[in-house]
Amino acid sequence: MNVPSEHLLYLAAGLFAIGVLGFLIRRNVIVVLMCIELMLNAANLTFLAASRQHSTAQAANLDGPVFAIFVILVAACEAAVGLALIIALFRLKQSVEADSLSEMKG
Amino acid sequence: MNPQDLLQLFDDRALAAVAPLLALAIGIIVLLLSGVIRAFESLRAPIVVATLAFTGWLVASNFATVPGSVIDGTYIADRASSAWGLLFVVATLLAWLFSHRYYAESERPFQVEHDVLMLTTPLGMMLMAGAANLIVFFIGLEVLSIPLYALASFRRSRARSVEAGLKYFLLGAFAAAFFLYGSSLIYAATGSLQLAEIKAIGLHGPLALGGVALVMASLFFKISVFPFHLWVPDVYQGSPTPVTALMATGTKAAAFAFLINTMFMLPKSAALAVAVVALVTMALGNLGALAQTDVKRMLAYSGIAHAGTVLLVVAGTLAGDPESSGALHAALFYMGAYVFTAAGAFGLLALLERDGERFTTLEALKGLAQRRPFVAAALTIFMLSLGGMPLTGGFLGKWMVFSSLVRAGLIWPAVVGALLSVIAFGYYLRVVIALYMQPVSERDAALPSGQTSAGSAAPAAIAAAVCAVLVLVMGTLPGLFLDRLP
Numbered sequence: 028m029n030v031p032s033e034h035l036l037y038l039a040a041g042l043f044a045i046g047v048l049g050f051l052i053r054r055n056v057i058v059v060l061m062c063i064e065l066m067l068n069a070a071n072l073t074f075l076a077a078s079r080q081h082s083t084a085q086a087a088n089l090d091g092p093v094f095a096i097f098v099i100l101v102a103a104c105e106a107a108v109g110l111a112l113i114i115a116l117f118r119l120k121q122s123v124e125a126d127s128l129s130e131m132k133g
Numbered sequence: 134m135n136p137q138d139l140l141q142l143f144d145d146r147a148l149a150a151v152a153p154l155l156a157l158a159i160g161i162i163v164l165l166l167s168g169v170i171r172a173f174e175s176l177r178a179p180i181v182v183a184t185l186a187f188t189g190w191l192v193a194s195n196f197a198t199v200p201g202s203v204i205d206g207t208y209i210a211d212r213a214s215s216a217w218g219l220l221f222v223v224a225t226l227l228a229w230l231f232s233h234r235y236y237a238e239s240e241r242p243f244q245v246e247h248d249v250l251m252l253t254t255p256l257g258m259m260l261m262a263g264a265a266n267l268i269v270f271f272i273g274l275e276v277l278s279i280p281l282y283a284l285a286s287f288r289r290s291r292a293r294s295v296e297a298g299l300k301y302f303l304l305g306a307f308a309a310a311f312f313l314y315g316s317s318l319i320y321a322a323t324g325s326l327q328l329a330e331i332k333a334i335g336l337h338g339p340l341a342l343g344g345v346a347l348v349m350a351s352l353f354f355k356i357s358v359f360p361f362h363l364w365v366p367d368v369y370q371g372s373p374t375p376v377t378a379l380m381a382t383g384t385k386a387a388a389f390a391f392l393i394n395t396m397f398m399l400p401k402s403a404a405l406a407v408a409v410v411a412l413v414t415m416a417l418g419n420l421g422a423l424a425q426t427d428v429k430r431m432l433a434y435s436g437i438a439h440a441g442t443v444l445l446v447v448a449g450t451l452a453g454d455p456e457s458s459g460a461l462h463a464a465l466f467y468m469g470a471y472v473f474t475a476a477g478a479f480g481l482l483a484l485l486e487r488d489g490e491r492f493t494t495l496e497a498l499k500g501l502a503q504r505r506p507f508v509a510a511a512l513t514i515f516m517l518s519l520g521g522m523p524l525t526g527g528f529l530g531k532w533m534v535f536s537s538l539v540r541a542g543l544i545w546p547a548v549v550g551a552l553l554s555v556i557a558f559g560y561y562l563r564v565v566i567a568l569y570m571q572p573v574s575e576r577d578a579a580l581p582s583g584q585t586s587a588g589s590a591a592p593a594a595i596a597a598a599v600c601a602v603l604v605l606v607m608g609t610l611p612g613l614f615l616d617r618l619p
């Protein structure tokens with residue numbers, strides 16, 4: 028079975044939209060982090076689908092897959108720092124809800 | 134690709150272009166190793182200074198020899214990116230000097246980690262400024278951002294610091310995801326990630342324009358422009374002050390450097406929209422700053438207003454500024470002056486900050502001129518330069534921005550922008566009045582003054598003095614810098 032590349036682009040757009048919505052709506056910081064990962068993977072899917080669109084039988088366009096590999100690498104670093112920050116927050120507030128981030132106002 | 138081709142990519146020119154990056158990387162590794170061995174603890178400061186000095190020298194020699202576009206056209210080391218690079222090295226050095234003796238005794242054991250993270254940021258900034266490929270820019274962005282997330286929450290026993298770091302992280306990662314999805318759409322539309330190829334193919338159709346909008350949104354987030362500026366006050370206020378100095382100067386300059394390289398992505402018809410966004414940013418920054426009693430938070434809002442001012446040069450270029458490098462010159466000079474002014478101002482706050490809270494309020498600055506005349510004088514110079522007073526670097530930067538707008542025929546945005554800059558004097562002068570014309574508040578008079586003896590804070594004091602002198606030199610003898618602009 029051969030899925031058309033356009034369908035993959037639509038699927039990625041849907042994933043990205045779900046990620047953005049989740050980021051804006053959810054209050055648990057860990058779930059917010061998961062939503063960001065969803066957005067990153069939507070970008071990865073688009074890179075791969077677009078790479079297939081732009082490749083010919085003679086020459087593969089590898090820019091997209093290379094970018095996707097870098098994204099996976101960076102996402103791992105980001106998650107490491109992000110989870111460390113969430114642990115620091117939990118130590119102080121015994122909570123990982125976004126509402127506990129309200130020391131500063133104005 | 135066979136090994137022979139790979140070797141050809143790294144010819145002498147390429148090595149010269151990436152030499153500053155390699156120097157920083159080696160310095161970071163040496164610093165990390167020195168942190169492991171207790172006997173080498175005293176080498177920490179010399180390693181940081183030597184790394185930054187050597188990197189600065191390499192960048193300066195690139196400014197003279199201009200290696201150009203290297204490694205298959207993914208990275209550019211021209212005069213512009215070298216000038217930005219020098220700015221990044223200076224900003225990092227200033228922030229590092231201000232961090233000396235800033236942290237409490239309980240945080241000192243982690244000073245090596247702090248310095249390693251701080252030394253990593255200029256690496257990311259240089260990658261951003263020299264990027265000619267979206268992958269290179271993304272790597273630079275993250276090499277800059279990830280250490281800053283950690284640095285912002287470096288005082289992890291304080292709720293405010295952790296809150297600042299987590300907010301910065303969540304919104305920064307959100308913006309990075311926008312950049313990635315935007316560049317994936319641009320890639321889907323054009324089939325390339327090279328800026329030069331994207332420019333040659335041109336960006337047409339909804340896919341490409343949507344991608345450009347998302348990429349620009351993430352850049353606007355990094356330079357803190359409306360409507361992506363809401364994170365700035367909290368993050369700047371909660372972070373340790375030397376880190377705030379680095380974020381306010383280096384990060385912003387790096388994002389502007391890339392924005393100026395990617396202006397071609399925006400359609401010409403967007404000039405007026407960009408001008409309006411810039412003016413709204415200036416207005417919101419100024420209004421927010423007027424309401425503040427905490428000087429650190431006030432400077433954060435003022436940073437938003439300054440970002441709006443620099444964004445005006447993008448509008449000027451899109452509207453057809455006849456001078457092709459007018460935007461680059463204005464942005465470079467403006468950010469150059471801003472690096473010294475803002476880093477100096479935040480640095481002085483760090484110097485005054487004894488227990489983290491007291492000295493960042495306007496109340497605590499009252500009558501400081503009597504107790505510490507030199508600190509008060511330097512802070513006054515920075516405030517006047519931020520406001521754009523003639524004879525300071527800030528004035529000339531503003532003048533270059535507005536004259537670029539006038540050349541492009543955008544008269545009314547220039548007028549509104551100039552008026553908004555005058556309003557800004559309202560809150561800058563309030564600081565000067567507190568310093569010189571108001572008596573010490575009674576609450577403060579009871580406390581013993583000068584707990585931070587001048588001796589222990591000498592590096593920070595010298596750095597602040599150098600900043601103050603440079604701000605004045607940029608305002609009175611601008612030819613020294615203008616003649617050397619790329």
